[in-house]
Amino acid sequence: MKRVKRFLEKREPKLNENIKNAILIKGGNANATVTQVLKDVCALKKPYGVLYKKKNVTRPFEDQTSLELLSKKSDCSLFMFGSYNKKRPNNLVIGHMYDYHVLDMIELGIENFVSLKDIKNSKCPEGTKSMLIFAGDDFNVTEDYRRLKSLLTDFFRGPTVSNICLAGLEYVLHFTALNGKIYFRRYKLLLKKSGCRTPWIELEEIGPSLNLVLRRTHLAPDDLYTLSVKMPKALKPKKKKNISNDTFGTTYGRIHM
Secondary structure, eight states: OHHHHHHHHHHSOOSSOOOOOEEEEEETTOOHHHHHHHHHHHHHHTTSEEEEEEEEOOOTTTOOHHHHHHHHHHTOSEEEEEEOOSSSOSEEEEEEEETTEEEEEEEEEEEEEEOGGGSTTOOOOTTOOOEEEEESTHHHHSHHHHHHHHHHHHHHOOSOOSOOOGGGOOEEEEEEEETTEEEEEEEEEEEEOOSSSSOEEEEEEOSOEEEEEEEEEEOOOHHHHHHHTOOOGGGSOOOOTTEEEOTTOOEEEOOOO
């Protein structure tokens, strides 16, 4: 009974939410390319990713029931579904869950893919927190790309850390939106001598590498999306009397004589 109680308490809503876990699912007609993409993404997501090796015959844009059941079973709030057919070859669907129901869902097509196993010296240590870089005006202009940016950020952000060591900044995930396509690249940072205190930085591509194109979207209504990102009152900073901050972060205090 105590084990069941601890299990249920772990799944209860919390003020400071856990790291978001993700399920990666193969469709009933997934080919080798889609399967390898899911394996590589799972390697980047470890230990916060669950890869289902069995094929699941489902169509996320028509019926989300099986996805929601798997989400509740695995306690995952993110999912990636891979499939293949003539109309939509090499297809990926990435989505958010809210209260174990699909919130946002975006369909992407894979046009070019280079796997981790195709690049020499491409290591993927478990639990690594990568830096995320988004390039391209589309991520800040169109609503579809804004939601996609939010999805990718949640998917790959990793654990929250209080301190950062410069030597620990080893990996970069770079997303570029250009001419209707999304370019996903992963690099390793090489810190080299520069003759001064700040090191010279070079980037070495280590994979995986994907060229993606946006296909279909299923976005939550604005009111539901606002509710899903609402901050609890207990976490909102309390306003202190006679203290204010300017746009540069400088704190000012008022003294009454």
